[in-house]
Amino acid sequence: MRRIVVTILVASVFAMIGCDAMQDHTEWVPTSPHPKPSGPLESEPIPVDVQLDHARTLIADRQYEDAIDVLTEVTESLAPDERTMTAEAYLWLGFCYERQGDPVRANQYYDEVRMKWPDTLAAATARDLMGHP
Secondary structure (H helix, E strand, O other), rough: OEEEEEEEHHHHHHHHHOOOOOHHHHHOOOOOOOOOOOOOOOOOOOHOHHHHHHHHHHHHOOOOHHHHHHHHHHHHOOOOOOOHHHHHHHHHHHHHHHOOOOOHHHHHHHHHHHHHHHOOHHHHHHHHHOOOO
């Protein structure tokens, strides 16, 4: 009787977290609470604004390493004329590194925002974060 109760309890917990209790548990990998967004078709690129939103969500959840990965992809995919989004992505990269305890790398990103896109809101925010007027 006790074994049945324990089996039901384990199956219930696994069902709540999205795992079939009857599967081999060594192969189970939990899904991210914030799955990576995808385009309508897998071959279509994910719009940059969707990627930035995803990065902001990861940052809000303090998942800085995952946010850095997303933001790095964003910066590599942006066109040179997308100044505002590029500056914002670099600002968030600096913020993530600062939160991870790497102020030197954070300041490199903040400096880049201030120098390359001085007239953006991201540059003003970077100046504030660095303590510059």
